[in-house]
Amino acid sequence: MELKTVTENQQYCNSLTNYSRRKTIPVKIGDVVIGGDNPIVVQSMTTVDTMDTLGSIEQCIRMIDSGCELVRITAPSIKEAENLRQIKEGLRKRGYNTPLVADIHFTPNAAEVAAQIVEKVRVNPGNYADKKKFEVLEYTDASYQDELDRIRERFLPLVNICKANGTAMRIGTNHGSLSDRIMSRYGDTPLGMVESALEFLRICEAENYYDIVISMKSSNTQVMVQAYRLLVNKLNEGGFKPYPLHLGVTEAGDGEDGRVKSAVGIGALLEDGLGDTVRVSLTEDPEFESPVVKTLINRYVSRPVASGIEPMNNYPIDPFSYNKRVAVEVANFGGSNVPRVITDVSTVQLSIPKDLKCTGHFYLPELDKWKMNDQGCDYIYSGDSPVPFMLPNGLKEILNYKIWDQQEDKKNKFPALILTHLKDNLPLHEELNFLLVSAENIKEAIPFLNNELPIVLLLFANSQHQMQAIRRAIVSLINAKINLPVVPKVSYEDGDAEKTMLFSGTDVGGLLIDGIGDGILLGLDRLKLKDKPSMLEQVKLHNSVSFGVLQAARTRMSKTEYISCPSCGRTLFDLQETTAMIRKRTDHLKGVKIGIMGCIVNGPGEMADADYGYVGSGKGKITLYKGKEVMKRSVPSENAVDELIDIIKEDGQWIEPETADHE
Structure with a gap:
């Protein structure tokens, strides 16, 4: 499939190579301001029954103490909406002035009550005054307009109440709850999500009401990222004000899966400067959500705007739909193959078969055989330390070139070269070789590459802007018509498990979302850990997270x-x-x-x-x-x-x- 070049009318961010926050209008919510030049706001949502006033107050306090700056509470009916007053007053008496948001889905009356009590209301266009019955409906232009007129009539009272009370609003589209009317015209698409929000936004702007934040949430990270990008593009194209964005992946799950999936969707957008408030939706107690958000967004607090990465005049990838980069097939990389997992064991010194358990491969001594689980990696990178025992069938070893060249059995092990080896025209493995090359040196490498070489690029970056640097290098390959497979290699100094999940989900997941990347390699080279037990645990984490990133980006499904x-x-x-x-x-x-x-x-x-x-x-x-x-x-x-x-x-x-x- 041909990759399309992004034209002027497909722009969605300030820069693809520098970190540059999208400039938005500021929206005041109580004492908190979202957008403008303000820091990204952390928010979460209570799980206690809204009618349990004391329970709600206590949970709000736990959330606020954990770093939550905006608390959302469900108000499915008028009685819950009215009880928001008791919760708010209880919090104020306890010394907490954090703004509250009422979450509304189906009940306009509840929204109108809540808007007079709390600082912000969230409405879902697919449910609010619209229809969702999973029916296939046919609309003429006239009947479609009649529905829009009906929605305007039902929505207008809330707009007027918000204006009168200084209440902000989030227009929050969810991929899974697009109305039958929207589905009939736009289908189950990012464009349908965007148009669902814009219909409501047009009503607000016609009434000169602008205290609005917008979200485009989905449990499918590809759809979610495409929808946010398309929203920004349509806001610019349609002459709307640049409203702040609320970022979130719906129903992300719990534990490692929830964190990785959230990072893939949210992180991909943060890297490109999109997002003014963030909620990570975990199936855990809500006080655990805010610290995750803070870890995600704190990466950008001290990140320099200027990256030193060569700017891109054109991005040869459609940002609004998924198309996998065309790559020639080299062994089981590229072509129609799923992305491969390479697990770094180069600093661990594997000595006995049991050590390999951290890579998803298990030796059963009583049966003298190997077994693999769903997270059994495809390759191990052992660097200068060859594995001293026979590996299971299906698992291949990558060694640094000098060590590989000393092996008796060169056929079943594969060399990792550096650019000097390629320039010196050293003998290659006839089937598969890996070239470790930095994003900063990719243009130096390109003259020595061609699509006939049995080479997979292991592409890393020395920049703080790892994702942008690797993306820019891959664009250089695309422009040079070099279609060799590319595996992004990312490394981090901190061995913290949660940071590993969030940062790799952002840096590699952001690439996979755009269809670029034929595998993943989380490197050990920057880690400060030394003792073997800690390193084996780190390898186990890297291996698991690698599969999680591929799954969260919808590029390789390896588990439930x-x-x-x-x-x-x-x-x-x-x-x-x-x-x-x-x-x-x-x-x-x-x-x-x-x-x-x-x-x-x-x-x-x-x-x-x-x-x-x-x-x-x-x-x-x-x-x-x-x-x-x-x-x-x-x-x-x-x-x-x-x-x-x-x-x-x-x-x-x-x-x-x-x-x-x-x-």
Whole structure:
């Protein structure tokens, strides 16, 4: 597939090579200002029932103490909206002046009440005064306009109340809850998401109301990133004011998966200077969300604007749709192959087969055989330290060229060259070679490259701007018509697990979202750790995160994906406990996507592209889905997981879990 060059009307950020925040209008929310020249604002959402006043106050305080600067609370009906006053007053009495946001989906009346109490309301255009019944509807231009007129009439009272009370608004489009009307005209697309928000924005601007923040959230990171970029483009193109952006990946999940997935979507946008407030939606207690956000955004506090990276006049990649960069096939890299995982073990000194467990490959001594889990890496990079035992079939070793050249068996090991080796025309492996080259030196390397060479580039950057530098180098390759596979290599000094998840998700995930990257390598070269146990743990983390980044970017599905909402006052069961229970029973179903939603608001729509769904429909009652089709209603919660598994079995997607004798 041909890659399209980005033209002037496809711009979405200030720079693709320097860190430059998009300039927006400032929006005041109580004592907090989003956008303008202000720092990125951290926010989160309560999970306690809104009618539990004391519980809500206590949870808000825990969230604020953890770094939350804006607290969102669900108001599904008028009674919850009215109770926001009690929560707000309780917080003020305790000395907390953090602004509150009312979360509204279906109920305009609740929004109108909340807008007179709290500092901001969030409305979802796909649900607010619009229709979502999963019906295929036909509209003429006239009937479509009639619907817009009806929406305007229903939405206008809220706009007027917000103006009168100095209340801000977030117009928050969710990919999974686009109305049937929008779906009929634009389909299930980023453009549909953008147009859904712009319809409401036009009503606001016609009334000279501008205290607005916009979001384009999805559980699919590719869709989410494309939608935000397209939104900025359409705001510029349509003459709208440059409104601040709220960034978030919906239903990211929990633990490592939730953090990596959030970083892939949010980080890709932050790198390009987009985003003025951020929420990470984890299926965990909300006080754990703000520290994750702060780790993500603190990278940019001291990052210099000027990167020293050569500017790009044209970006030869369409930023609004996914197209994989064309790469020739070299061994099992490039072509139609999935991205490969290379795990760095170069500083560990592997000595016995058991040491390889950290790479997803397990030696069973009693059977004298190897076993691999779903996160068994494809290659190990051992540098100057050859592995002293026979590797399992399917796992290949990469050695630095000088050490490789000393091996008796050169065929089953592969060399990692540097540019000097290539310039000196040293003998290559006939099947597969790796060239370690910095983004800064890519133009020096290009004259020595051609598409007939059996070479995969391991591309790294010495810049603080790792993602931009590697992206710029790949554009140089594209412009030179060098189609060799490229594996981004990123390294970090801090061995902190959460930083590793978030930073690699940002730096490599941001590239994969644009279709560039034929693998991933998280390097050990900058780490300060020395003792072997710590290094083995770091290798295990790197290996797991590598697979997580590929999955979160939707480029290689290697494990079960859980699209689980972060819980709120609407939730009808314990989401964390239920997610853990479902994960325990199903986490061996490679590539299957299961949505776990606490209520109908975050039900079939918000699950987006999940294969199966588990949705709270009443106290102790669960509705089960296959895609967006209801399979069973009002299933008692104690039987629901078994019934979900029965649906998966009937669909032919079930496999029995193996005994974990290698763990």
